[in-house]
Amino acid sequence: MEDEDCPDLVPIDAGVVQDSEPGSGRRIPVTIITGYLGAGKTTLLNYILTEQHSKRIAVILNEFGEGSALEKSLAISQGGELYEEWLELRNGCLCCSVKDSGVKAIENLMQKRGKFDYILLETTGLADPGAVASMFWVDSELGSDIYLDGIVSVVDAKHGLQVSCPFFFFQMYRQVALADLIIINKTDLVSGEELNKVRTSVRSINGLVKILETQRSRVDLSNVLDLHAFDSLSGISLQKKLENMKTTHAHLDKGIMTVTFEVLGNIKEENLNLFIQNLLWEKNVKDKTGRTMDVIRLKGLVSIQGKSHQVIVQGVHELYDLEETAVAWKEDEERTNRLVLIGMSNFVSFSHSSYAKNTVVGCSRKARITLLPLIG
Ligand SMILES: Nc1nc2c(ncn2[C@@H]2O[C@H](COP(=O)(O)OP(=O)(O)OP(=O)(O)O)[C@@H](O)[C@H]2O)c(=O)[nH]1
Numbered sequence: 001m002e003d004e005d006c007p008d009l010v011p012i013d014a015g016v017v018q019d020s021e022p023g024s025g026r027r028i029p030v031t032i033i034t035g036y037l038g039a040g041k042t043t044l045l046n047y048i049l050t051e052q053h054s055k056r057i058a059v060i061l062n063e064f065g066e067g068s069a070l071e072k073s074l075a076i077s078q079g080g081e082l083y084e085e086w087l088e089l090r091n092g093c094l095c096c097s098v099k100d101s102g103v104k105a106i107e108n109l110m111q112k113r114g115k116f117d118y119i120l121l122e123t124t125g126l127a128d129p130g131a132v133a134s135m136f137w138v139d140s141e142l143g144s145d146i147y148l149d150g151i152v153s154v155v156d157a158k159h160g161l162q163v164s165c166p167f168f169f170f171q172m173y174r175q176v177a178l179a180d181l182i183i184i185n186k187t188d189l190v191s192g193e194e195l196n197k198v199r200t201s202v203r204s205i206n207g208l209v210k211i212l213e214t215q216r217s218r219v220d221l222s223n224v225l226d227l228h229a230f231d232s233l234s235g236i237s238l239q240k241k242l243e244n245m246k247t248t249h250a251h252l253d254k255g256i257m258t259v260t261f262e263v264l265g266n267i268k269e270e271n272l273n274l275f276i277q278n279l280l281w282e283k284n285v286k287d288k289t290g291r292t293m294d295v296i297r298l299k300g301l302v303s304i305q306g307k308s309h310q311v312i313v314q315g316v317h318e319l320y321d322l323e324e325t326a327v328a329w330k331e332d333e334e335r336t337n338r339l340v341l342i343g344m345s346n347f348v349s350f351s352h353s354s355y356a357k358n359t360v361v362g363c364s365r366k367a368r369i370t371l372l373p374l375i376g
């Protein structure tokens with residue numbers, strides 16, 4: 001017992017930052033920032049870094065790399081304020097690589113440089129953030145120091161969701177479908193009417209997402225950081241959203257939609273698991289017209305037999321998780337199960353793999369970590 005309380009040995013290394021609290025067990029949030037090319041992701045990062053004066057924030061850029069010749073760990077610059085490190089990714093890109101390598105690399109960096117308070121990860125405009133999100137989400141279950149806090153997607157108000165290339169279009173829709181927060185940026189470039197259109201198309205894809213509108217990505221940071229979108233703390237805000245969301249949004253022409261379910265009563269946990277597995281894994285749950293759905297994001301609050309508290313359901317692609325929240329069902333309350341699916345009708349669905357085979361987009365060979373040691 002006492003041995004476990006011993007502080008870890010810290011390597012003797014000139015670069016070590018000593019302000020971490022070894023063994024504090026505090027976990028570090030990761031916010032994933034996505035958005036189409038040029039939407040304002042970097043502007044958002046810079047804004048956060050200059051506004052936020054109390055956190056040690058590490059910024060990770062998941063970029064296109066220069067190819068396999070550079071496939072090794074490399075400290076690019078270590079002097080001055082900026083410290084950069086290339087992650088070694090055994091299997092290509094951050095999103096496609098074996099789950100643990102990205103997280104491991106961050107943990108290694110923290111060992112060398114001291115703990116951060118927060119991690120911001122900017123994906124390339126063409127990446128599938130689902131794969132990156134899954135990586136961090138899975139890892140948090142395995143006792144990692146890092147947990148996924150939320151997914152933020154920046155949308156360009158001027159261009160909206162208009163992209164002609166089907167692959168790019170597909171990725172942009174996925175980014176919107178997956179997000180916990182959408183920032184519609186560059187509102188200075190559009191009229192009120194145009195802005196309404198963009199807002200409506202975002203809402204038609206993702207009926208749950210919070211939408212903010214900005215210029216130069218200037219946003220109240222309390223809306224971006226510490227969202228707890230993937231843990232049971234988000235149960236209460238999810239409850240409110242679900243109550244206000246009785247309609248089913250469908251973006252019929254594009255086949256991307258938000259579907260809500262509401263069922264009264266208690267469910268057996270095993271039946272719920274079976275349903276979700278059929279939906280996410282077997283993909284054999286059909287709608288009235290016989291079509292199946294590719295679920296990108298799943299959220300819900302359910303009532304499970306024998307459990308006194310509401311249970312939150314979270315899903316990203318094929319991963320899902322049930323967690324009891326702090327909210328107890330009241331004695332006189334009618335128990336309900338509400339599930340929200342955001343995804344694509346299989347009718348028009350593109351498969352990531354079939355596109356990925358023929359295109360290099362969305363796959364970067366390297367991720368660059370830029371650690372901005374202390375701002376303020
Ligand atoms: N007019 C206007 N321009 C903006 C706004 N926000 C950002 N920009 C400009 O848009 C361009 C792209 O912004 P970035 O922040 O680099 O976009 P990004 O999403 O990081 O771009 P990539 O990483 O290349 O995908 C820059 O020239 C910004 O100065 C805004 O609110 N209004």
Ligand SMILES: [Zn+2]
Nearest residue numbers: 095096362363
């Ligand atoms: Zn990839």
